[in-house]
Amino acid sequence: MTQHTTPDERRPANRGPKAAAGNRAALVAAAREIYAVHGLDAPLSGIARRAGVGQGVLYRHFPDRDAIASAVLEENVRQVEQAADDEGATFAGVLGVVTWHLAQSAAFIGLLHADGANGRFRAHALAGDLSERFERSLRGCLPDGHRLGAADAPDDLMLAVAMVSGAVTGPTPEERERRALAAWRLLGITVGPVAPFKG
Template sequence: MTEADRPDARRANEGPRAAAGNRAALIAAAREIYAERGLDVALSGIARRAGVGQGVLYRHFPNRDALVSAVLEENVRDIEEAAAAEGATLEGLLGVLTWHVAQSDAFTALLRVEWVGEHHTGRAYVEDLGSRVGRALEQHLPPGHRLGTAEDLVLAVAMVSGAAVGPTHEVRERRALAAWRLLGVEVGAVRLFGVRPPHPVG
């Protein structure tokens, strides 16, 4: 039995009040396990990692795609929150985006519009998530920046996400930063924005 398969302590049963906490725990567990083992993991393992029963998982996420979508939504929301923060800069946002690229295979595939090809979520939904990332970055693109236009920015993000491959998030981050350097683009600190725990994502 691997560490990821070991059952965690069950969360205390608090009835309906526990719903939000259970959902957050399931998303956090999915982020961890997707980063460790990819997207095609048993949902039962995610429920165990979250400390809830499988029935609780299915009440929140009726299938695998619903859970992956929830994790992707958090990736995108984190970038949007970073873009809306006081003093946000393109360099800082690229650091946040690079964190997600390095941590999340699903998010990287989203930026290349590949994820929809392997999952049942509609193309319009996936394209909307990608567009939200583009809009968050575009609003901080300074005049005269070497990327020039929003289209250049979107292409650069896709190129970097394509370069960010490797067996661990450390390797993927190193490759992503190397790609930004080759493009001559300055990137801020690679970090998760916001208050959610800095778990790897998937």
């Protein structure tokens, strides 16, 4: 009996060692997409298929589930840092990048709620460091006198982010983005264009 594969299950061509950087980037992008739908418990085989590589390639770059989850979280935070460090960065603009990641990546939402993480993945052990970097980036572009930067309420910034991320639910990135923007609006906070950072 011949087994037919669907386009998503096609066996990828071996592109050789020169494709390593591209393969790694494709795996991180695929993991973000898969995690957005299935969370951190998603099968690694699905990530490899989505990236267009074999499972052996995935394991060469990421030896276990923790390593790929950590890479996705690191990439999310790195993009927020780059957006905040960009010349002419605004708080609203950086929130647009944050909102994109909230809508696209269930793993990122888990990071922002690290206190409730069950510790199942080593990636959660990195959450404290990544969360601090994330908060530092946001604080760095808060305008002087912004109510989320008030000295007498130092937790308000991250509390607002947690409230918005808690509202980010829905079956599609578009629905999650819509809910995130509605939550920011209810908090009276302006958000710039929702998009990944492209420096």
